[in-house]
Each structure stands twice: as structure tokens, then as C-alpha cells.
Amino acid sequence: MFxxxxxxxxxxxxxxxxxxxxxxRWLGSIRRECLDRILILGAPHCRAVLRAYVDHHNQHRPHRSLGHSPPMLSAQPTDATRGRIERRKLLGGIISEYSRAA
Structure with missing residues (x-):
């Protein structure tokens, strides 16, 4: 294949x-933060769980190289002191993503 x-x-x-x-390091992170906390019910379920974790890790998690900002940060500057904060649970609550309400 390769x-x-x-x-x-x-x-x-x-x-x-x-x-x-x-x-x-990557495999250890996947195990600690995801796979050790959820019961995998087969190969399709495992692929879906890993896809959700990889999406969160690459798109929504703060990155040190970006000044602790996520890559998918909105281009619109927002006032960090106004508005409600919304929590989005992923993988049954194992991972949480936070954003300002529109």
C-alpha cells in the first residue's frame, strides 16, 4: 500500500x-485520553471514535505553536468577556469543546 x-x-x-x-507520544495520548475511557464495540465503532478524536486533536484543541489557540479559531475577533460559553460534548463526554454563543 505505501x-x-x-x-x-x-x-x-x-x-x-x-x-x-x-x-x-501520539499513541500514548490516544490511549490515555480516549481509548482507555470508552468501550469499543467493534472495528467500525473504533474507526468512528478515532476519527472524532483526531478531528478534535487537529482542529479544536489549543496548540502551543499557535499561541494556545485552536487552528479552527474563527477569524472574527470576539469580546472574551461577553456572551454565554457553550460546551459541546464529544464521545459521550470524554472530550469537551467550548465556544462563545453567537
């Missing part, structure tokens, strides 16, 4: 988690 896309596979050494630290 070779068909023109990608080269590089194998990491066995029992050397530091050789692939970024991937190990």
Missing part, C-alpha cells in the same frame, strides 16, 4: 521507543 503511493518504509529498532518518540 510503496504504491511512492513512500519508503523505514523500520525502527525493536524495543527502542525513543527511536520513534513522536509516534509513541
Amino acid at each position: 510503496r504504491g503511493e511512492g513512500l519508503r518504509i523505514i523500520r525502527t529498532p525493536i524495543r527502542a521507543p525513543r527511536a520513534n518518540a513522536i509516534c509513541e
Whole structure:
């Protein structure tokens, strides 16, 4: 599959988690923040849960490199002291996203 896309596979050494630290950190985050807290009911359910978690992680979670702002921050400046804050629960309440009410 990967070779068909023109990608080269590089194998990491066995029992050397530091050789692939970024991937190990990502897998640990998925386990701690998501998979350890929800009962997975099969492969389709697992894919849906992981899709929701990845969307939250990449689009809505604050990123240090962006000044602790989420990538999907609205372009419209808002007054941070006015308006109601709305909470959106994901994955049965495991993850919460917050935004100002319109």
C-alpha cells in the first residue's frame, strides 16, 4: 500500500521507543485520553471514535505553536468577556469543546 503511493518504509529498532518518540507520544495520548475511557464495540465503532478524536486533536484543541489557540479559531475577533460559553460534548463526554454563543 505505501510503496504504491511512492513512500519508503523505514523500520525502527525493536524495543527502542525513543527511536520513534513522536509516534509513541501520539499513541500514548490516544490511549490515555480516549481509548482507555470508552468501550469499543467493534472495528467500525473504533474507526468512528478515532476519527472524532483526531478531528478534535487537529482542529479544536489549543496548540502551543499557535499561541494556545485552536487552528479552527474563527477569524472574527470576539469580546472574551461577553456572551454565554457553550460546551459541546464529544464521545459521550470524554472530550469537551467550548465556544462563545453567537
